Amino acid sequence: MTMAATADHAPSWTDAVRAGLAGLRGRLSQDAPLGPRTWFRVGGPADLLLQPADADDLAHALRHLPPDLPVTVLGACSNVIVRDGGIDGLVIRLGGGFADIAVEPDGLVAGAACLDMVVAEHAAAAGLKGLEFLAGIPGSIGGAVAMNAGAYGSDMATILDWAEIVTRDGTTARLSGPALGFGYRRSRLPAGAIVTRARLRATPADPAEIRQAIATIRQSREDSQPTRARTGGSTFRNPEHGKAWELIDAAGCRGLALHDAQVSEKHCNFMLNTGNATAADLEELGETVRARVQARTGILLEWEIKRIGRPTRPEAPQTGETP
Numbered sequence: 001m002t003m004a005a006t007a008d009h010a011p012s013w014t015d016a017v018r019a020g021l022a023g024l025r026g027r028l029s030q031d032a033p034l035g036p037r038t039w040f041r042v043g044g045p046a047d048l049l050l051q052p053a054d055a056d057d058l059a060h061a062l063r064h065l066p067p068d069l070p071v072t073v074l075g076a077c078s079n080v081i082v083r084d085g086g087i088d089g090l091v092i093r094l095g096g097g098f099a100d101i102a103v104e105p106d107g108l109v110a111g112a113a114c115l116d117m118v119v120a121e122h123a124a125a126a127g128l129k130g131l132e133f134l135a136g137i138p139g140s141i142g143g144a145v146a147m148n149a150g151a152y153g154s155d156m157a158t159i160l161d162w163a164e165i166v167t168r169d170g171t172t173a174r175l176s177g178p179a180l181g182f183g184y185r186r187s188r189l190p191a192g193a194i195v196t197r198a199r200l201r202a203t204p205a206d207p208a209e210i211r212q213a214i215a216t217i218r219q220s221r222e223d224s225q226p227t228r229a230r231t232g233g234s235t236f237r238n239p240e241h242g243k244a245w246e247l248i249d250a251a252g253c254r255g256l257a258l259h260d261a262q263v264s265e266k267h268c269n270f271m272l273n274t275g276n277a278t279a280a281d282l283e284e285l286g287e288t289v290r291a292r293v294q295a296r297t298g299i300l301l302e303w304e305i306k307r308i309g310r311p312t313r314p315e316a317p318q319t320g321e322t323p
Ligand SMILES: Cc1cc2nc3c(=O)[nH]c(=O)nc-3n(C[C@H](O)[C@H](O)[C@H](O)COP(=O)(O)OP(=O)(O)OC[C@H]3O[C@@H](n4cnc5c(N)ncnc54)[C@H](O)[C@@H]3O)c2cc1C
Pocket: 039, 072, 073, 074, 075, 076, 077, 078, 079, 080, 094, 112, 136, 137, 138, 139, 140, 141, 142, 143, 144, 145, 146, 147, 148, 149, 150, 151, 185, 193, 194, 195, 196, 225, 226, 227, 231, 232, 233, 234, 306
Protein backbone atom coordinates (compact mmCIF):
# COMPACT_ATOMS: atom_id res chain seq x y z
CA MET A 1 0.00 0.00 0.00
CA THR A 2 1.22 3.48 -0.80
CA MET A 3 0.15 6.11 1.76
CA ALA A 4 0.43 9.77 0.86
CA ALA A 5 -0.03 13.07 2.77
CA THR A 6 -0.94 13.27 6.44
CA ALA A 7 -3.47 15.64 7.97
CA ASP A 8 -2.85 16.79 11.55
CA HIS A 9 -6.54 16.23 12.35
CA ALA A 10 -6.85 12.75 10.87
CA PRO A 11 -10.03 10.98 12.03
CA SER A 12 -9.64 8.23 14.60
CA TRP A 13 -10.57 5.42 12.23
CA THR A 14 -7.49 6.02 10.10
CA ASP A 15 -5.53 3.39 12.02
CA ALA A 16 -8.33 0.87 11.58
CA VAL A 17 -8.42 1.68 7.89
CA ARG A 18 -4.67 1.34 7.60
CA ALA A 19 -4.75 -2.04 9.36
CA GLY A 20 -7.66 -3.24 7.22
CA LEU A 21 -5.89 -2.25 4.07
CA ALA A 22 -2.64 -4.10 4.76
CA GLY A 23 -1.77 -5.87 1.53
CA LEU A 24 -3.56 -3.31 -0.65
CA ARG A 25 -1.83 -2.89 -4.02
CA GLY A 26 -3.45 0.44 -4.83
CA ARG A 27 -2.87 3.90 -3.44
CA LEU A 28 -4.36 5.49 -0.35
CA SER A 29 -4.04 9.24 0.21
CA GLN A 30 -5.12 11.26 3.20
CA ASP A 31 -6.74 14.70 3.05
CA ALA A 32 -6.76 14.44 -0.75
CA PRO A 33 -7.99 17.49 -2.73
CA LEU A 34 -11.05 16.71 -4.86
CA GLY A 35 -11.94 20.15 -6.30
CA PRO A 36 -9.36 20.01 -9.11
CA ARG A 37 -10.72 16.59 -10.17
CA THR A 38 -14.29 17.83 -10.60
CA TRP A 39 -15.76 19.45 -13.70
CA PHE A 40 -16.99 22.40 -11.61
CA ARG A 41 -13.53 22.79 -9.99
CA VAL A 42 -15.09 23.22 -6.55
CA GLY A 43 -15.14 21.25 -3.34
CA GLY A 44 -13.05 20.27 -0.35
CA PRO A 45 -10.84 17.21 0.16
CA ALA A 46 -11.59 13.55 0.80
CA ASP A 47 -10.62 12.45 4.29
CA LEU A 48 -9.16 9.42 2.52
CA LEU A 49 -8.88 8.69 -1.18
CA LEU A 50 -8.42 5.13 -2.37
CA GLN A 51 -7.38 4.25 -5.89
CA PRO A 52 -7.49 0.45 -6.02
CA ALA A 53 -5.19 -1.41 -8.42
CA ASP A 54 -7.96 -3.55 -9.92
CA ALA A 55 -11.30 -5.22 -9.09
CA ASP A 56 -9.70 -7.84 -6.81
CA ASP A 57 -7.89 -5.11 -4.91
CA LEU A 58 -11.14 -3.17 -4.55
CA ALA A 59 -13.04 -6.22 -3.27
CA HIS A 60 -10.21 -7.00 -0.82
CA ALA A 61 -10.30 -3.43 0.48
CA LEU A 62 -14.07 -3.40 0.95
CA ARG A 63 -13.99 -6.74 2.77
CA HIS A 64 -11.44 -5.45 5.27
CA LEU A 65 -12.55 -1.87 5.87
CA PRO A 66 -14.46 -1.05 9.05
CA PRO A 67 -18.14 -1.60 8.12
CA ASP A 68 -19.16 1.79 9.54
CA LEU A 69 -16.64 3.70 7.43
CA PRO A 70 -18.58 5.91 4.99
CA VAL A 71 -17.58 5.09 1.40
CA THR A 72 -18.29 7.27 -1.65
CA VAL A 73 -17.38 6.37 -5.23
CA LEU A 74 -16.63 9.06 -7.77
CA GLY A 75 -16.18 8.73 -11.52
CA ALA A 76 -15.15 11.61 -13.78
CA CYS A 77 -17.03 14.03 -11.47
CA SER A 78 -19.04 15.48 -14.37
CA ASN A 79 -22.39 15.30 -12.55
CA VAL A 80 -21.49 16.19 -8.97
CA ILE A 81 -21.02 19.17 -6.71
CA VAL A 82 -18.54 18.20 -4.01
CA ARG A 83 -19.32 20.52 -1.11
CA ASP A 84 -16.69 22.89 0.28
CA GLY A 85 -16.05 20.93 3.47
CA GLY A 86 -15.01 17.82 1.54
CA ILE A 87 -16.14 14.24 1.95
CA ASP A 88 -16.28 12.29 5.15
CA GLY A 89 -14.63 8.85 5.24
CA LEU A 90 -13.26 7.12 2.19
CA VAL A 91 -13.64 8.21 -1.42
CA ILE A 92 -12.92 5.62 -4.09
CA ARG A 93 -11.80 6.53 -7.59
CA LEU A 94 -11.14 3.87 -10.18
CA GLY A 95 -8.05 4.35 -12.35
CA GLY A 96 -5.93 2.48 -14.88
CA GLY A 97 -6.80 -1.00 -13.57
CA PHE A 98 -10.40 -0.34 -14.62
CA ALA A 99 -9.74 1.14 -18.05
CA ASP A 100 -9.55 -1.88 -20.38
CA ILE A 101 -11.82 -2.19 -23.40
CA ALA A 102 -12.34 -5.61 -25.00
CA VAL A 103 -14.04 -5.51 -28.38
CA GLU A 104 -16.34 -8.43 -29.30
CA PRO A 105 -18.25 -9.09 -32.54
CA ASP A 106 -21.53 -7.65 -31.20
CA GLY A 107 -20.46 -5.30 -28.45
CA LEU A 108 -17.67 -4.51 -26.06
CA VAL A 109 -16.72 -4.85 -22.41
CA ALA A 110 -15.44 -1.61 -20.89
CA GLY A 111 -13.89 -0.95 -17.50
CA ALA A 112 -15.78 1.46 -15.27
CA ALA A 113 -13.02 4.09 -15.42
CA CYS A 114 -13.15 4.32 -19.23
CA LEU A 115 -14.44 7.65 -20.42
CA ASP A 116 -17.68 7.37 -22.39
CA MET A 117 -16.11 9.31 -25.27
CA VAL A 118 -13.20 6.87 -25.49
CA VAL A 119 -15.62 3.92 -25.54
CA ALA A 120 -17.60 5.55 -28.37
CA GLU A 121 -14.41 6.05 -30.36
CA HIS A 122 -13.27 2.43 -29.81
CA ALA A 123 -16.65 1.19 -30.96
CA ALA A 124 -16.47 3.35 -34.10
CA ALA A 125 -12.97 2.13 -34.92
CA ALA A 126 -14.18 -1.48 -34.52
CA GLY A 127 -17.23 -0.87 -36.75
CA LEU A 128 -19.72 -1.20 -33.90
CA LYS A 129 -22.84 0.96 -34.07
CA GLY A 130 -25.16 1.98 -31.24
CA LEU A 131 -22.76 3.66 -28.79
CA GLU A 132 -22.41 6.97 -30.64
CA PHE A 133 -24.47 8.87 -28.02
CA LEU A 134 -21.66 8.25 -25.51
CA ALA A 135 -19.36 10.48 -27.59
CA GLY A 136 -20.97 13.60 -26.16
CA ILE A 137 -21.13 12.58 -22.50
CA PRO A 138 -18.04 13.53 -20.48
CA GLY A 139 -18.41 10.92 -17.70
CA SER A 140 -17.02 7.45 -17.08
CA ILE A 141 -18.72 4.12 -17.78
CA GLY A 142 -19.25 3.57 -14.03
CA GLY A 143 -20.99 6.94 -13.73
CA ALA A 144 -22.98 6.25 -16.89
CA VAL A 145 -24.35 3.01 -15.42
CA ALA A 146 -25.14 4.66 -12.08
CA MET A 147 -26.91 7.61 -13.74
CA ASN A 148 -28.35 5.76 -16.77
CA ALA A 149 -26.64 8.39 -18.89
CA GLY A 150 -28.29 9.07 -22.19
CA ALA A 151 -28.66 11.44 -25.11
CA TYR A 152 -30.06 11.58 -28.62
CA GLY A 153 -32.73 8.98 -27.96
CA SER A 154 -30.52 6.33 -26.38
CA ASP A 155 -29.26 5.57 -22.93
CA MET A 156 -27.41 2.92 -20.94
CA ALA A 157 -30.65 1.01 -20.36
CA THR A 158 -30.89 0.50 -24.13
CA ILE A 159 -27.40 -0.93 -24.66
CA LEU A 160 -26.30 -2.59 -21.43
CA ASP A 161 -26.09 -6.40 -21.27
CA TRP A 162 -24.59 -6.59 -17.80
CA ALA A 163 -22.55 -4.70 -15.25
CA GLU A 164 -20.17 -6.16 -12.71
CA ILE A 165 -20.25 -4.67 -9.27
CA VAL A 166 -18.51 -4.95 -5.92
CA THR A 167 -20.81 -4.42 -2.96
CA ARG A 168 -19.87 -2.63 0.27
CA ASP A 169 -18.97 -5.94 1.93
CA GLY A 170 -16.59 -6.88 -0.90
CA THR A 171 -18.86 -9.32 -2.73
CA THR A 172 -18.64 -9.30 -6.52
CA ALA A 173 -21.67 -9.88 -8.74
CA ARG A 174 -22.79 -9.57 -12.35
CA LEU A 175 -26.18 -7.89 -12.84
CA SER A 176 -28.23 -7.90 -16.03
CA GLY A 177 -29.73 -4.68 -17.42
CA PRO A 178 -33.23 -5.38 -16.02
CA ALA A 179 -31.75 -6.16 -12.58
CA LEU A 180 -30.28 -2.66 -12.54
CA GLY A 181 -33.78 -1.14 -12.57
CA PHE A 182 -32.95 1.71 -14.92
CA GLY A 183 -35.20 4.76 -15.05
CA TYR A 184 -34.78 8.30 -16.34
CA ARG A 185 -31.24 9.28 -15.28
CA ARG A 186 -31.18 6.74 -12.51
CA SER A 187 -30.44 3.09 -11.74
CA ARG A 188 -31.23 0.94 -8.77
CA LEU A 189 -27.75 -0.31 -8.00
CA PRO A 190 -27.59 -2.03 -4.62
CA ALA A 191 -26.72 0.54 -1.90
CA GLY A 192 -22.98 1.17 -1.83
CA ALA A 193 -22.29 -0.94 -4.94
CA ILE A 194 -19.40 0.06 -7.17
CA VAL A 195 -19.57 -0.73 -10.88
CA THR A 196 -16.26 -2.19 -12.11
CA ARG A 197 -17.05 -3.00 -15.76
CA ALA A 198 -19.94 -3.31 -18.16
CA ARG A 199 -20.84 -5.07 -21.38
CA LEU A 200 -22.46 -2.85 -24.00
CA ARG A 201 -24.34 -4.20 -27.02
CA ALA A 202 -23.75 -2.92 -30.52
CA THR A 203 -24.25 -3.96 -34.13
CA PRO A 204 -21.66 -4.22 -36.92
CA ALA A 205 -21.68 -1.24 -39.33
CA ASP A 206 -19.41 0.84 -41.52
CA PRO A 207 -16.86 2.73 -39.35
CA ALA A 208 -17.06 5.81 -41.59
CA GLU A 209 -20.83 6.02 -41.09
CA ILE A 210 -20.41 5.70 -37.30
CA ARG A 211 -17.69 8.38 -37.23
CA GLN A 212 -19.97 10.71 -39.17
CA ALA A 213 -22.77 10.16 -36.62
CA ILE A 214 -20.31 10.99 -33.81
CA ALA A 215 -19.17 14.15 -35.57
CA THR A 216 -22.80 15.26 -35.95
CA ILE A 217 -23.50 14.66 -32.26
CA ARG A 218 -20.39 16.61 -31.22
CA GLN A 219 -21.28 19.56 -33.45
CA SER A 220 -24.84 19.64 -32.14
CA ARG A 221 -23.58 19.73 -28.53
CA GLU A 222 -21.04 22.46 -29.29
CA ASP A 223 -23.87 24.51 -30.72
CA SER A 224 -26.25 24.07 -27.79
CA GLN A 225 -24.22 23.49 -24.60
CA PRO A 226 -21.29 25.13 -22.79
CA THR A 227 -19.17 22.01 -23.34
CA ARG A 228 -15.83 23.67 -22.54
CA ALA A 229 -16.93 25.38 -19.35
CA ARG A 230 -16.67 24.44 -15.69
CA THR A 231 -20.09 22.86 -15.40
CA GLY A 232 -21.88 19.77 -14.14
CA GLY A 233 -24.16 19.13 -17.10
CA SER A 234 -27.93 19.19 -16.56
CA THR A 235 -28.59 20.66 -13.13
CA PHE A 236 -32.19 19.47 -12.79
CA ARG A 237 -34.08 16.46 -14.06
CA ASN A 238 -36.76 17.19 -16.64
CA PRO A 239 -40.16 17.13 -14.92
CA GLU A 240 -42.78 14.64 -16.07
CA HIS A 241 -44.13 17.14 -18.57
CA GLY A 242 -41.88 19.67 -20.24
CA LYS A 243 -38.21 20.54 -20.09
CA ALA A 244 -36.35 21.91 -17.10
CA TRP A 245 -34.56 24.51 -19.25
CA GLU A 246 -37.86 25.92 -20.54
CA LEU A 247 -39.17 26.40 -16.99
CA ILE A 248 -35.90 28.01 -15.90
CA ASP A 249 -35.97 30.34 -18.90
CA ALA A 250 -39.62 31.26 -18.32
CA ALA A 251 -38.81 32.05 -14.67
CA GLY A 252 -36.26 34.62 -15.89
CA CYS A 253 -33.20 32.73 -14.64
CA ARG A 254 -31.15 32.54 -17.85
CA GLY A 255 -27.81 34.18 -17.00
CA LEU A 256 -28.72 34.62 -13.31
CA ALA A 257 -25.51 34.90 -11.24
CA LEU A 258 -24.40 34.62 -7.64
CA HIS A 259 -20.77 35.62 -7.18
CA ASP A 260 -18.94 33.48 -9.78
CA ALA A 261 -21.76 30.93 -10.08
CA GLN A 262 -23.96 31.53 -13.09
CA VAL A 263 -26.85 29.97 -14.96
CA SER A 264 -25.52 29.45 -18.50
CA GLU A 265 -26.81 31.85 -21.14
CA LYS A 266 -26.32 29.13 -23.76
CA HIS A 267 -28.22 26.33 -22.00
CA CYS A 268 -30.07 27.45 -18.93
CA ASN A 269 -30.27 24.01 -17.27
CA PHE A 270 -26.46 24.19 -16.96
CA MET A 271 -24.75 26.11 -14.16
CA LEU A 272 -21.23 27.45 -14.57
CA ASN A 273 -18.32 28.31 -12.36
CA THR A 274 -17.08 31.39 -14.21
CA GLY A 275 -14.11 31.97 -11.88
CA ASN A 276 -13.84 31.33 -8.19
CA ALA A 277 -17.32 30.07 -7.32
CA THR A 278 -17.62 27.83 -4.29
CA ALA A 279 -19.82 24.77 -4.01
CA ALA A 280 -22.03 26.81 -1.66
CA ASP A 281 -22.46 29.51 -4.34
CA LEU A 282 -23.50 26.91 -6.92
CA GLU A 283 -25.89 25.20 -4.55
CA GLU A 284 -27.47 28.49 -3.44
CA LEU A 285 -27.87 29.57 -7.07
CA GLY A 286 -29.52 26.23 -7.86
CA GLU A 287 -31.91 26.62 -4.92
CA THR A 288 -32.76 30.17 -6.04
CA VAL A 289 -33.63 28.83 -9.50
CA ARG A 290 -35.80 26.09 -7.97
CA ALA A 291 -37.65 28.65 -5.82
CA ARG A 292 -38.25 31.01 -8.76
CA VAL A 293 -39.48 28.19 -11.01
CA GLN A 294 -41.78 26.95 -8.26
CA ALA A 295 -43.15 30.42 -7.61
CA ARG A 296 -43.96 30.86 -11.30
CA THR A 297 -45.16 27.37 -12.26
CA GLY A 298 -45.83 25.44 -9.04
CA ILE A 299 -43.29 22.82 -10.20
CA LEU A 300 -40.43 22.03 -7.84
CA LEU A 301 -37.47 20.95 -9.94
CA GLU A 302 -35.51 17.94 -8.72
CA TRP A 303 -31.71 18.11 -8.68
CA GLU A 304 -30.05 15.81 -11.22
CA ILE A 305 -26.56 16.82 -10.10
CA LYS A 306 -25.50 14.86 -7.03
CA ARG A 307 -24.50 17.14 -4.19
CA ILE A 308 -22.21 15.29 -1.84
CA GLY A 309 -20.09 16.00 1.20
CA ARG A 310 -20.26 18.44 4.09
CA PRO A 311 -20.70 22.22 3.81
CA THR A 312 -17.73 23.00 6.04
CA ARG A 313 -14.73 21.11 7.36
CA PRO A 314 -14.92 19.69 10.88
CA GLU A 315 -12.88 21.58 13.47
CA ALA A 316 -9.38 20.21 14.05
CA PRO A 317 -9.29 18.61 17.52
CA GLN A 318 -7.34 20.44 20.23
CA THR A 319 -4.20 18.74 21.57
CA GLY A 320 -5.15 15.91 23.93
CA GLU A 321 -8.71 15.79 22.63
CA THR A 322 -9.97 12.53 21.15
CA PRO A 323 -11.06 13.18 17.59
C1 LIG B 1 -20.81 19.29 -20.43
C2 LIG B 1 -21.61 18.14 -19.86
C3 LIG B 1 -22.55 17.51 -20.67
C4 LIG B 1 -23.30 16.41 -20.16
N1 LIG B 1 -24.21 15.80 -20.97
C5 LIG B 1 -24.89 14.74 -20.52
C6 LIG B 1 -25.82 14.05 -21.37
O1 LIG B 1 -26.02 14.37 -22.52
N2 LIG B 1 -26.49 12.98 -20.85
C7 LIG B 1 -26.29 12.56 -19.58
O2 LIG B 1 -26.91 11.56 -19.16
N3 LIG B 1 -25.43 13.19 -18.74
C8 LIG B 1 -24.73 14.26 -19.18
N4 LIG B 1 -23.85 14.91 -18.36
C9 LIG B 1 -23.75 14.48 -16.96
C10 LIG B 1 -22.68 13.40 -16.70
O3 LIG B 1 -21.65 13.42 -17.67
C11 LIG B 1 -23.29 12.00 -16.63
O4 LIG B 1 -24.27 11.91 -15.60
C12 LIG B 1 -22.23 10.94 -16.36
O5 LIG B 1 -22.78 9.66 -16.56
C13 LIG B 1 -21.64 11.00 -14.96
O6 LIG B 1 -20.51 10.15 -14.96
P1 LIG B 1 -19.25 10.47 -14.02
O7 LIG B 1 -18.27 9.38 -14.23
O8 LIG B 1 -18.76 11.85 -14.25
O9 LIG B 1 -19.91 10.34 -12.59
P2 LIG B 1 -19.74 11.29 -11.33
O10 LIG B 1 -20.21 12.65 -11.68
O11 LIG B 1 -18.37 11.15 -10.78
O12 LIG B 1 -20.77 10.60 -10.32
C14 LIG B 1 -22.15 10.65 -10.60
C15 LIG B 1 -22.84 9.56 -9.74
O13 LIG B 1 -22.41 8.29 -10.22
C16 LIG B 1 -21.86 7.53 -9.15
N5 LIG B 1 -20.77 6.72 -9.70
C17 LIG B 1 -19.69 7.15 -10.39
N6 LIG B 1 -18.90 6.11 -10.72
C18 LIG B 1 -19.48 5.01 -10.21
C19 LIG B 1 -19.14 3.61 -10.18
N7 LIG B 1 -18.02 3.14 -10.75
N8 LIG B 1 -19.97 2.76 -9.54
C20 LIG B 1 -21.11 3.19 -8.93
N9 LIG B 1 -21.48 4.49 -8.92
C21 LIG B 1 -20.68 5.39 -9.55
C22 LIG B 1 -21.38 8.54 -8.14
O14 LIG B 1 -21.32 8.00 -6.83
C23 LIG B 1 -22.44 9.63 -8.27
O15 LIG B 1 -23.58 9.28 -7.51
C24 LIG B 1 -23.09 15.99 -18.84
C25 LIG B 1 -22.13 16.63 -18.03
C26 LIG B 1 -21.41 17.70 -18.54
C27 LIG B 1 -20.38 18.35 -17.65
